[in-house]
Amino acid sequence: MQAFLVSTGLVALAEMGDKTQLLSLLLAARFRKPWPIVLGILVATLANHALAGALGTWVTRLMGPELLRWVLGGSFLAMAVWMLIPDKLDEGEGGNAPRLGVFGTTLLAFFLAEMGDKTQVATVMLAAQYQAWVWVVAGTTLGMMLANAPVVWLGDAITRRVPIRVVHLASAAVFAGLGAFALLA
Incomplete structure (x- = not known):
């Protein structure tokens, strides 16, 4: 249960202001179909x-x-530093009717956006630390769904109220604490 709770909290915090959260906002604004977007995020995240x-x-x-x-201690400390570097979403291409549909476009975009992302790296490290893959x-x-689904439904009203810098600092502190714990334990 500890692996589940720590993983949920850590990724939800790490995802705030991340490029995939910005991607959620972009997809919601572009397609205005929340259910296929949220389902695409879920399936892509599960696979990744x-x-x-x-x-x-x-x-x-x-x-x-x-x-x-x-290795884990050093990796968690590196993640703490990485959390202090804000993500920026690259400009997307135009076009209103995606060839893969809203679900397929979201699935592909999210799966690719997560490759090498902070939350993917965190998942590798947490699985190594807890040995509780499921x-x-x-x-x-x-954690990904807690951070991204509200963005899809509520759009930028949420992101304007969340002080991203504070969330990044809190996430960095959590990763630094995990790194110190791993090295000192």
Whole structure:
């Protein structure tokens, strides 16, 4: 249960102001069809984070516990620094009728946007730390949905009220705390 709760909270915080949250806003404004967008986000996140969680579990088998502790501690500290760097969404191409439909466009865009993203890297590290693939993937997916689904439905009214810099600082502090804990434990 700890793996699920930590994964959910960490990813929900890390996702605030992230490029995929900005992508959610862009897709909502462009297509104005929230259900296929939210479903596309869910399916893309499940697929992406399932692969990332499997990678994290596999990595732990390659390393001994002492090396893994140092790698995880350093990785969490690196994530803390990374959280302080804001994401910017690249300009998208025009066109009102997507060839893949709203769901397919969202699925593809989200899956690709998550490749190498903070939340994907966090999923790898959390799966390696907790050795609870299902709980970590479920938690990181829920965290993504908690951060992105409201953006789809409520648009930029939410993003104007959330001080992104404060969220990034809080996320950095959480990652730094996890890094210190991993190194000192």
